[in-house]
Amino acid sequence: MDAAQIEQVRRFNRTVTERVGVLHDHYLGRDRPVGEARLLWEIGEQGQDVRRLRQRLGLDSGYVSRLLRSLEADGLVTVQPQPEDRRVRTVRLTDAGLAERAALDARSDELAGALLGPLNTAQRARLVAAMAEVDRLLTAATVTLDIVDPHHPDARHCLRSYYAEIQERFETGFDPTRSLLPDAAELRPPHGLLLIARLHGEPVGCAGLKLPPGAPAEVKRMWVAPDARGLGLGRRFLAELEARAAKHGHSVLRLDTNKALTAAISLYHSYGFQEVAAFNDERYAHHWFEKRIAAPLTTPTQRPCPDGEAGSVGAGP
Amino acid sequence: MDAAQIEQVRRFNRTVTERVGVLHDHYLGRDRPVGEARLLWEIGEQGQDVRRLRQRLGLDSGYVSRLLRSLEADGLVTVQPQPEDRRVRTVRLTDAGLAERAALDARSDELAGALLGPLNTAQRARLVAAMAEVDRLLTAATVTLDIVDPHHPDARHCLRSYYAEIQERFETGFDPTRSLLPDAAELRPPHGLLLIARLHGEPVGCAGLKLPPGAPAEVKRMWVAPDARGLGLGRRFLAELEARAAKHGHSVLRLDTNKALTAAISLYHSYGFQEVAAFNDERYAHHWFEKRIAAPLTTPTQRPCPDGEAGSVGAGP
DNA sequence: CCAGTCCTCTGACTAGGGTCAGAAAATGGA
DNA sequence: TCCATTTTCTGACCCTAGTCAGAGGACTGG
Known part of the structure; x- marks a missing residue:
C-alpha cells in the first residue's frame, strides 16, 4: 500500500462523495427525509419485520419506531403484529407506499442517468465497467x-x-x-x-x-x-x-x-x-x-496472498 | 444508456456511499463536526478569503461565519481584513490549526488505508486503477x-x-x-x-x-x-x-x-x-x-460523439 | 404460573447542519 | 458627497438524525 495508492483513493473519495453525494441528496431527499426514504426502500414490496429493519439499517429501535409512525401517518405503511409471535411486528407497504417506493426507484434511475448523461457512449461504457470493478472490490473488502x-x-x-x-x-x-x-x-x-x-x-x-x-x-x-x-x-x-x-x-x-x-x-x-x-x-x-505450508509470519487476516481469482465451489465433501 | 448500465451505477452508488460514507464520518468526524473539518481543510496552508471559502464550499455566509468563529474560539484560525479591501477578510491557520489540519490529513490517509486494507496486493492494484478511472470520468462529466x-x-x-x-x-x-x-x-x-x-x-x-x-x-x-x-x-x-x-x-x-x-x-x-x-x-x-459536417439532429451538449481519446493542445493560432 | 427475556413504543433530549432577515462596515461610482 | 453594492456578522429559527431511559405487552423455560 504505497503513498500513490493512498493518494488516488483519497482523490476518488473526494470526487465521488462530491458528485454522487450531492446528487444523492438532491434526487432522493426531494420530498422526504433520507431516513424515511431509506426505510421505505428497505421494507421492500414483500414487507419486513421491524426487528430485521432495525438490524439491517443499524438503527436505534426508538428511531425506527418513530420513522414508522411518520410513514404510517402519511398512509404509506401498515404495521401489524405477527400471528406466531405478537411481540414482533411486520411492516407492509400500502398501495400509496408502493407508489412512493416506485417514485424513489425512478429517482435513483435519474440520479444514475445524471452521472452518465454528460458522457459519450465510449466513456459511459468505461465508467460503468470501472464502477463495477470498484463495487466488486469494495464489497469483497467488507x-x-x-x-x-x-x-x-x-x-x-x-x-x-x-x-x-x-x-x-x-x-x-x-x-x-x-x-x-x-x-x-x-x-x-x-x-x-x-x-x-x-x-x-x-x-x-x-x-x-x-x-x-x-x-x-x-x-x-x-x-x-x-x-x-x-x-x-x-x-x-x-x-x-x-x-x-x-x-x-x-x-x-x-x-x-x-x-x-x-x-x-x-x-x-x-x-x-x-x-x-x-x-x-x-x-x-x-x-x-x-x-x-510455512510457519506463520504475519496475522492471518491481513496476510497478502498470491494474485489471481477463481470460482469458488470447493473442497470435497 | 441502457438499463444494465443504470443498474450498475446504482449498485456502485450504494456500495460506495455505504463504505466510503460510513468510514468518512467515522474517521473525519472524530473530534470535530464535519463542517468545521471541511472548512479547516479548505482554508489550506496559505490561508483564504472568506468569500472564496463560501463560494467553493457553496455555503451560506452566516453559516461560514459561525463556523469560523468556532474555529477561532478553539485557537485554530485567525481572521483579518485584507489591506486592499477591508470588507474582505482573510482566514489563516494558526500553528494549532496547521497541526489539526495535519491530523485530519493523516486520518484521511487512514481512511484510504482502511478501504485497501482487507485486500491483497493484486486486488489493491485493481481497485486503485478502477478508482482512478471512475474519478477521471466523473470529473470529465462535471x-x-x-x-x-x-x-x-x-x-x-x-x-x-x-x-x-x-x-x-x-x-x-x-x-x-x-x-x-x-x-x-x-x-x-x-x-x-x-x-x-x-x-x-x-x-x-x-x-x-x-x-x-x-x-x-x-x-x-x-x-x-x-x-x-x-x-x-x-x-x-x-x-x-x-x-x-x-x-x-x-x-x-x-x-x-x-x-x-x-x-x-x-x-x-x-x-x-x-x-x-x-x-x-x-x-x-x-x-x-x-x-x-451534417445538419444538426439533436441538442449539442447531449449528442454522443465517436469513441477514443487524445491529447488536447489544439487548433492553430 | 411466574420470572426473566424479547420486542416495540414513548417521551425527553442533543448535536449538527443549515436558512433567513437584517445590521454594520467598507467600498465605488455618479 | 451620497447612494447603491459588496462583504461579513449576528440572532433567531428550522429540520433531520439520532441517543437514552424507561414502560409495557408478549413469550418461554422451569
Missing part, C-alpha cells in the same frame, strides 16, 4: 470471516446450500450417506474449525478445516454463495485456512474434490496446490491436492 | 462548456496560457504579431464564438470558432489545461463546435495546426478530419484539416 460452530444457523444454511449445489453438479449426484462426511465434532475446536463468510451480516460462504494430530490438515466443504462469487473469497478462505493450519503446527494442507468443480480445481492449482495420488477413498473425489 | 466574451477574465486566462504553451512548444517559438490572429470581434457573435471549459468554476480550456458567411467554419485557439487533459475535453470541444457550426448553416469545418502539436493532430484524424492543402498562409501552420 466480507468478514468468522469461526462458528457447525450447528450455528448460518453454518447450517451454508452447508445445506453446499450439499444442494453439489448434488446438482456432480455427474452422479450426491448422497451424503455414501460420502466421507466429517461430523460436526471434526469441524469444531480443537479437532478442526468452520469458517463462515458474511456480507452485511448474511452468510455467503463456508470452509471447514480438519486438524488431525500428526497428519496433514484438510480443507473440507468449501463453498461460496453464487451471489458472492468473483470476490476472491475462495482464495481468501484458502489463505485463512492455510494460516490457521500453520498456526496449529501443520506443515501440509490437503483436500480432495470432484471433477465437476472445475473452477475450484483451477483455484487450487493457481493457489499453489499440487495434484497427488488419492490419500483417501472418498467415492465422490476425482482429484487430490496437497500443499506444503 | 466539466461545463460555456460561451464567453473573449475579454472575459477566464477567456484571457486561457488564451494567455495557450500562447505561453505554443511559444514553448513550437520549434520556432511563437510571435503573436507574425501570426494570423483573429481579433476578439471574430470570436464574438455573430462572427464567431469562444467556448470556455470550466471545472468546479475554474477555467480549464478554451476553443474558438469563426463563422465567416459563405465560407467554411474554422476552429481557432483550442487549448486544454495540463491538469484537465485525458478527460476527453478536446473531443468534446470539437463535437460542440461542430454542432454549433452546423446550426449556423455551415457544412465544412476546418482548422490549421503546427506539427509540434502531435496529440492534437491525432485527435483531428481520429475525430474524422481529413488533411487538405493549405487554405491560408498562416506561417506557424504545417497541417490543414477539413471535415464535412
